[in-house]
Amino acid sequence: MKAIAWHGKHDVRVDTVDDPEILNPRDAIIKVTSTAICGSDLHLYDGYIPTMQKGDILGHEFMGEVVEVGPKSTLKTGQRVVVPFTIACGQCYHCSKQQFSGCDNSLPADNQDIARELYGHPMTGLFGFSHMAGGYAGGQAEYVRVPFSDVGPFVIPDDSIEDEKVLFMTDILPTGWMAAENAMIEPGDTVAVWGCGPVGLFAVQAAFLMGAERVIAIDHFPKRLELARKFGAEAINFEETKTYEALMEMTGGIGPDACIDCVGLEAHGAFADNILDQIKASTFLGTDRAHVIRQAIIACRKGGRISMPGVYGGFVDKFPLGALMQKGLTLKTGQTHVQRYLPALYAAIVEGKVDTTFLISHRAPLDRGPDAYKMFHDYQDEATKIVLKPGLAMAA
Amino acid sequence: MAETDTAVRPHDDAPVTTSKTARPDRDLFAETTTIRKPAQELYDFWRNLPNLAQFMDNIDSIEKIDDRRSHWRVRAPMDKIVEWDAVITEDVPGKSLSWQSEDGADVPNSGKVEFKDAGARGTIVRAVIAYESPMGVVGKIVAKIFQREPRIQARRDLRRFKQLMETGEIATASRTKAMLAEEQKA
Numbered sequence: 001m002k003a004i005a006w007h008g009k010h011d012v013r014v015d016t017v018d019d020p021e022i023l024n025p026r027d028a029i030i031k032v033t034s035t036a037i038c039g040s041d042l043h044l045y046d047g048y049i050p051t052m053q054k055g056d057i058l059g060h061e062f063m064g065e066v067v068e069v070g071p072k073s074t075l076k077t078g079q080r081v082v083v084p085f086t087i088a089c090g091q092c093y094h095c096s097k098q099q100f101s102g103c104d105n106s107l108p109a110d111n112q113d114i115a116r117e118l119y120g121h122p123m124t125g126l127f128g129f130s131h132m133a134g135g136y137a138g139g140q141a142e143y144v145r146v147p148f149s150d151v152g153p154f155v156i157p158d159d160s161i162e163d164e165k166v167l168f169m170t171d172i173l174p175t176g177w178m179a180a181e182n183a184m185i186e187p188g189d190t191v192a193v194w195g196c197g198p199v200g201l202f203a204v205q206a207a208f209l210m211g212a213e214r215v216i217a218i219d220h221f222p223k224r225l226e227l228a229r230k231f232g233a234e235a236i237n238f239e240e241t242k243t244y245e246a247l248m249e250m251t252g253g254i255g256p257d258a259c260i261d262c263v264g265l266e267a268h269g270a271f272a273d274n275i276l277d278q279i280k281a282s283t284f285l286g287t288d289r290a291h292v293i294r295q296a297i298i299a300c301r302k303g304g305r306i307s308m309p310g311v312y313g314g315f316v317d318k319f320p321l322g323a324l325m326q327k328g329l330t331l332k333t334g335q336t337h338v339q340r341y342l343p344a345l346y347a348a349i350v351e352g353k354v355d356t357t358f359l360i361s362h363r364a365p366l367d368r369g370p371d372a373y374k375m376f377h378d379y380q381d382e383a384t385k386i387v388l389k390p391g392l393a394m395a396a
Numbered sequence: 397m398a399e400t401d402t403a404v405r406p407h408d409d410a411p412v413t414t415s416k417t418a419r420p421d422r423d424l425f426a427e428t429t430t431i432r433k434p435a436q437e438l439y440d441f442w443r444n445l446p447n448l449a450q451f452m453d454n455i456d457s458i459e460k461i462d463d464r465r466s467h468w469r470v471r472a473p474m475d476k477i478v479e480w481d482a483v484i485t486e487d488v489p490g491k492s493l494s495w496q497s498e499d500g501a502d503v504p505n506s507g508k509v510e511f512k513d514a515g516a517r518g519t520i521v522r523a524v525i526a527y528e529s530p531m532g533v534v535g536k537i538v539a540k541i542f543q544r545e546p547r548i549q550a551r552r553d554l555r556r557f558k559q560l561m562e563t564g565e566i567a568t569a570s571r572t573k574a575m576l577a578e579e580q581k582a
Contacts, residue, residue: 017571018571018572018574019572020571020572021571021572021573023568023570023572023573023576024565024566024567024568025564025565026563026564026565057571072564072565089559089562089563089567090563091432091562091563092432092558092562092563093430093432093517093518096432104558104562105558105559105562105563105567106567107567108567108568108569109453109552109553109555109556109559109566109567110543110552111569112552112555113548113551113552125567125569134567134569135569136569137569137571145571147567147568148563
């Protein structure tokens with residue numbers, strides 16, 4: 001089969017590799033019909049995530065058709081499924097508490113040592129996201145082996161619902177949703193959202209649905225800010241505006257009740273702290289570029305809440321821990337417990353409460369994956385979301 | 397095996413295996429995990445010793461000699477096999493199992509695996525192992541490089557035990573049968 005494989009920083013290729021096979025009783029093989037490039041794939045593309053190996057198949061946002069099942073799978077061949085990016089067993093203590101991204105069992109035993117050293121505990125396995133996350137082959141491929149297929153994949157019962165409406169249930173929609181949930185929004189709240197990529201734009205929608213009176217969206221890409229406005233947010237372009245001062249003026253000096261960091265470890269912008277972080281990261285003194293979370297903590301109102309869906313991998317310097325403590329803030333974060341949200345989100349999509357298709361700016365055959373990565377990386381204003389279609393013929 | 401060292405640490409309830417000051421005469425460590433299954437079920441699986449080869453990666457074979465004695469062949473660094481006979485020294489059904497290697501063992505070792513009820517969380521499984529590493533410190537470093545150091549191995553084995561008991565399978569990121577076979581051989 002053909003698959004998009006990582007070969008190094010800014011080097012992804014279309015490789016031809018052996019098709020996946022059923023290896024464990026609960027496995028299923030999915031023939032991919034649609035797969036997206038995620039903002040977090042760019043962290044891999046930029047070489048920010050350790051433990052990647054040449055030839056690793058990328059992609060953790062994918063859906064498709066069940067073509068083969070193991071004896072303990074509950075899926076049936078021919079079913080259409082969306083597959084959560086977090087692999088979860090459904091039977092450990094954390095899964096029993098619906099903390100699926102804390103699953104004890106989906107990471108192969110030998111891969112658990114790295115995260116245990118770095119984080120104190122191993123985390124769940126993820127598709128196509130480094131060997132620290134298991135080394136599972138991802139979904140930017142024609143076929144994928146999906147472990148624990150009786151727990152993760154969500155069957156789309158209605159064939160008339162097209163792929164593009166439900167594809168984002170794999171990651172970014174539940175991630176934006178959980179981001180707003182973690183902000184513990186109360187009616188009348190003002191919520192500030194940093195980053196108007198897909199997760200941020202879903203967080204904007206979710207924040208309003210959860211009762212926010214105002215949402216202030218912060219980014220520097222005009223098209224993305226325009227999309228946030230379309231959903232009712234007020235926009236701040238941080239390249240033109242002093243963000244902290246604007247937030248204070250716009251909230252009568254109180255600050256936002258809740259702040260959501262949908263940016264994570266590669267914050268853009270020529271801020272002094274970003275530049276310092278970047279120098280350290282590129283010289284292996286190792287820190288994440290954490291401008292956004294610092295600013296969110298400083299801007300948040302006293303007693304307010306910080307939600308951090310943005311991905312961080314390692315350590316952060318100059319973290320305003322004093323502000324977090326003195327202002328009595330609450331910080332909630334984590335990889336998304338995707339499986340927890342799927343039934344409710346599917347209903348919200350079918351009922352038209354959440355718009356999922358507005359994001360997609362480009363569609364391409366799988367073979368064009370390397371170009372798509374470059375475009376998504378270099379033209380973030382225009383390329384809001386790229387969907388790869390393995391079934392689509394290569395354009396001439 | 398002493399479970400605490402209150403003489404050395406009188407105000408400390410932590411297990412001796414976490415002591416900074418204890419100086420056991422052999423390498424001593426404990427690994428622990430919690431498994432969402434009843435203690436009896438886990439004990440029963442473990443007590444049938446040849447079952448252990450299902451999740452202990454470095455086992456070449458475990459043969460039952462009689463109800464208390466077994467012969468172990470374990471893969472060591474540089475394609476070596478180390479062997480010993482183990483004898484069960486204490487057996488508390490549903491709760492714990494202790495063993496000791498007999499004279500002539502390539503790697504003299506002793507240990508205990510405990511299964512402690514943890515209510516809704518299941519069972520706390522704790523393995524305490526003492527061993528004499530062949531060639532001392534150098535041997536230990538070599539084993540570590542080849543990822544066959546007993547502690548690394550025990551930690552990973554317990555994870556696989558948990559996976560097998562809770563999910564009915566052992567997690568693998570392999571994509572094909574050939575890759576899986578390669579992984580299991582390594």
